[in-house]
Amino acid sequence: MMNLESIPIQAFLIVSSVLFCIGIWGLLNSRNAVRVLMSIELMLNAVNINLMTFSSYIDNDLIQGQVFTIFVITVAAAEAAVGLAILLSLYRNRVTVDMESFNLLKW
């Protein structure tokens, strides 16, 4: 066992990298539109973990990373509300949540 004073910063960064990549995979491969929104939330959480880690390990007196995380949480809440409202009106017009059938902008 190594003699460490604290958890290494790399551990947090690797967790957030893996979480971000899982989010991207879900974003690219989901057929259900609600699951796409959930993947976006996963990616935003990965970014938040990164910001909090740097705020705690590098910028420890001026905790600007925590302020940034608060703003990201605010934007994520607004994004979830608007995204789900768009999803509801799409469902009303198309009677499906399949991502493959949303092709109104295709030419």
Place this chain on the structure above:
Amino acid sequence: MSIAITTQFICFTVLSLVILIGALGVVLLESIVYSAFLLGGVFMSVAGLYLLLNASFVAAAQVLVYVGAVNVLIIFAIMLVNKKEDLKPINDIKSRRIISTSICLTLLSLLIRVDLTNIWSLSSPQNSIGEDSTIRIGEHLFSDYLLPFEVASVLLLMAMIGAIVLARRDVMNKDISTGLPVDQELIEKSSEPLLTNKN
């Protein structure tokens, strides 16, 4: 932080495992309801990681906003649109899976390489601010981050109005596409969808 280092390691390992396995469950599970509840678990574990990083205020905000608002909103949306439907099979699904998975793995290897090879200039007394972080966040929000703070409040107002307008059924007296008067009742009536897939 006053917790012993071994305890910190155990907490970190457990929380990371819950986060990663839960996230895999969110994207891989067949049932969307299970995914939504697993997503709540992931959010709670991320709040635990914030506590481990000595940020109690942000952890509380994470639990309140993500678990209390976003997750409940997602579960409501699933309840409103949850219809059993047979998805049309895509013919080139296998090549799409291979391409997207390889893109994700490449990105993951790049990120991990940066994480491990870069030499981080860490400040020596780590987490020295401790419980004063809430006071410090308040000072930031009302001095040098005042403009983003006010813009965020405008953004939330706009998101609220936009969500109401988008999700409401009848905003006008007359239907734009058919010209018929629309009924303003709150209960959904079955009507012909405007943009059903013709092909």
